[in-house]
Amino acid sequence: MQNNEALKALLEDIQSGKVSVDQGVESLRDLPFQDIGHTVIDNHRMLRNGFPEVIYGEGKTKEQLVDIFGYMRERNNVLATRVDAEKAAFVLERFPDAEYNAMGRTLTFLKNEIEFKPGEIGIITAGTSDMDVAEEAKVTCEMLGSHASIISDIGVAGIHRLLGRLDNIRKYTVLIVIAGMEGALSSVVGGLVEQPIIAVPTSVGYGANFSGLSALLGMLTSCASGVTVVNIDNGFGAACAACKINNLVQR
Incomplete structure (x- = not known):
């Protein structure tokens, strides 16, 4: 549940009976954040300020980066910045559909088409x-x-x-x-x-x-x-x- 449109659609489906209350609760379970042990991921940021949370790669281990990237890619597009080549290779081994920009040191994954x-x-x-x-x-x-x-x-x-x-x-x-x-x-x-x-x-x-x-x-x-x-x-x-x-x- 990453943006206002998706949240409105869910609430309308609950109101109309297309989605049960229990199903709605399950969909909203991870709002507003998810604690994955070493990191607390802000799922609610897109709803608050229009942009989703972005991963800052420096200072994180490659294992931490994989955990965070893996969680976020199941829900939305992912952008990670300041990712060096070694960490990028480690992530790409597990998620080969991600894309690495070596010059910009960015690692991205597209789950949904970007609306420009x-x-x-x-x-x-x-x-x-x-x-x-x-x-x-x-x-x-x-x-x-x-x-x-x-x-x-x-x-x-x-x-x-x-x-x-x-x-x-x-x-x-x-x-x-x-x-x-x-x-x-x-x-x-x-x-x-x-x-x-x-x-x-x-x-x-x-x-x-x-x-x-x-x-x-x-x-x-x-x-x-x-x-x-x-x-x-x-x-x-x-x-x-x-x-x-x-x-x-x-x-």
Whole structure:
């Protein structure tokens, strides 16, 4: 019971007599959460905020990841982020119908067809080295029901590359702008377009980049209006925010 439509349909079936009260109780048994020992899975999240729970792979053992993935795949689509190749291989041995994106380190499974909202999210990277964050964002957007496209390697060091893509960039509903080094790309884009911008600083850069801190501070102190900033390398968080904006715009 993962969304409002399914819950309404169940209650209507109980009301009409198609489903008995006992059958209804059984269907709702796992709401709002399920304790599987090492993890308490939030089954109710989709009903509360529109997005299901997502598995964060870092810090979990491969056995824990298999347990969680196995439980969730029986009920809905599954997205796991920050899954390294070793853990992914372990899960795929047990669930070969899952799909691994090695660059984005995402592991996904589709039980139900995704119902995409109108509109599209544009994901822009300053450099090719930012593509892992972009792939995490793209997979997240698509699993949450928003189409997304990546435009890569158009950073300010060759600003003509950005200017040559503006017509395409301006067609998107919302933009995710990903950059390392000093993080200037989000400010430049913010001064050229009207869409809301979610900026993602990355840990890409030389020593004074401080593993993304310089890009983070540069984005936070941007003089361009309408730029919102998420944490370093947080493609997932940026995608969730972008999908919420896209969903609201398309209502």
